Amino acid sequence: MKGRLVSIALAGILMGVLMAGTALAAHHPRAGTQLTLRAETSTVSGRPVGILVELRDDRSQPMPGALIRLVTPVRFMGADREEIVNEGRTDGSGEVRLVFAPTETGPALVTARFAGDPGHGPAEASLTFDVSEAVVVYQPEHAGVGGPWARSYIILLPVAGLLLVYVVVLSQARRIRRAAPSSPSPAQGSGGRTFADRPKGGSDVGKP
Numbered sequence: 001m002k003g004r005l006v007s008i009a010l011a012g013i014l015m016g017v018l019m020a021g022t023a024l025a026a027h028h029p030r031a032g033t034q035l036t037l038r039a040e041t042s043t044v045s046g047r048p049v050g051i052l053v054e055l056r057d058d059r060s061q062p063m064p065g066a067l068i069r070l071v072t073p074v075r076f077m078g079a080d081r082e083e084i085v086n087e088g089r090t091d092g093s094g095e096v097r098l099v100f101a102p103t104e105t106g107p108a109l110v111t112a113r114f115a116g117d118p119g120h121g122p123a124e125a126s127l128t129f130d131v132s133e134a135v136v137v138y139q140p141e142h143a144g145v146g147g148p149w150a151r152s153y154i155i156l157l158p159v160a161g162l163l164l165v166y167v168v169v170l171s172q173a174r175r176i177r178r179a180a181p182s183s184p185s186p187a188q189g190s191g192g193r194t195f196a197d198r199p200k201g202g203s204d205v206g207k208p
Helices: 002-027 147-179
Strands: 033-039 043-045 049-057 067-076 079-089 095-100 106-114 123-133
Touching (some): 033 106, 033 123, 049 106, 049 123, 095 106
Antiparallel strands (some): 067 079, 106 123
16 A cells, blocks of 8 residues: 555656646747858759858757758649758758759759757758759768769670680680699500610510
8 A cells, every 4th residue: 555655646746747847848948040042153063063051040049960951842643742951950050062963854942941959949941943954973072982083994894704704714725724733645555665665576575
């Protein structure tokens, strides 16, 4: 009975703490945030465009280390959705440069979004681009791979592998040929004397 009373008392205390925390959070809402976007150009002609995103709080102070995502609306299987095309974290000045590479022509809406954190609310801002020529192939900056040299390596690697196999097989064949015992020629007897060494006009049977 005593243990049951203790359990009920602890549950009541925990419920009170949760209710107090909820009330405190309601009286202390998260601080507001503001996103600002600046693009290099509003027209895309086959090349990616850079977008500078700036995040500040309600006191106009920069917010470093915040995750910013760049999204565009897409239609997939008959439903409208959003696709994340790039993301990055703000630097000490509250800024991050993101690259947008549209793959379809026409007007393109892109939105930079901050989901918020325990002390700050979410924020987002959008830009519209006129895409006259879509970006066919886009390699992110500092990708570390790609380019003509990488493509040359991809082509040369199979050729180098075949050449290596050929050299190994040829070397093994030469070793086998050198290790094989030499057989006597048809014109040579078992004693090492050829038929030309036998005396003319008779047999050499019984002769030393």
